[in-house]
Amino acid sequence: MASVFVSWYWTSSSSSKNHIRTFMPVVVCWFLWSARNKERFQGVRWGVEKVIREVDCFLEQLGRANKLRRSHFTGDADCDLLRLITAPPRRRTPCAVAWEKPPFGLIKFNSDASVNHGRATGGGLLRDYQGKLIFAYYKEFGEQDVLEAESMALLFGMQLCLQRGFRPSLVEVDSKALVQLVVSGVIAKWPLCNILRKVRGLLEGFSASISHIFREANSPANRLADIGAVGVRVYDHFHQLPAIVQASIVLDSRGVPGVRWLSEEG
Known part of the structure; x- marks a missing residue:
């Protein structure tokens, strides 16, 4: 039950x-x-x-x-x-939110997913303490719900980190539900439970922490998830990325915030 x-x-x-x-x-x-x-x-x-x-x-x-x-x-x-x-409807007020660079010498991993007409895709990237790209990726996941797509995008990216010899200290996703599931250790439905088990194992192996980030501060990963390509793509160089993803990474590295609208009681 x-x-x-x-x-x-x-x-x-x-x-x-x-x-x-x-x-x-x-x-x-x-x-x-x-x-x-x-x-x-x-x-x-x-x-x-x-x-x-x-x-x-x-x-x-x-x-x-x-x-x-x-x-x-x-x-x-x-x-x-x-x-x-x-x-009564709520008033909306703008709030600035920005991606934060990891501390000196550390690297940070961000991922996101998108589901359109039942088709799930995901993307993510690894960056250093200066906000510079180490690698990025995009992948299709077939027919999945939002939470499964988010978890698959996260797992695939962390597995790429392991394969390439990188150990991110900080992991961020803009799904609060996914963060709570990973941290709480609860048993979810299949196949989500298996994905979460692997994610927890990788986090432990990396000695990394996972946290929630607002979508507006997770723009590069969001842009990557929405590329709309076929299959899998891994980007080892900044210039290989679509222009819109390049722009998001540059803005993040310069500390330029995004705007999040907060609701208040009317």
């Missing part, structure tokens, strides 16, 4: 403790438990449709009580439950 909850929670890279994917399974289980107790101790017959109606009614009550926010549905903009939101 625990693995079912974990799998549901991590189906979205945007999941958090207040996300719809977090409390929906809890609500469903509560009403199933309640229905079971009523049948056992009160003789009240229960059915699936009745439980569904009770869950829907409870969620509508949350909506009428202004307890639902758009942030609870991040990454699920097509969810029908958004109609229940009655709270």
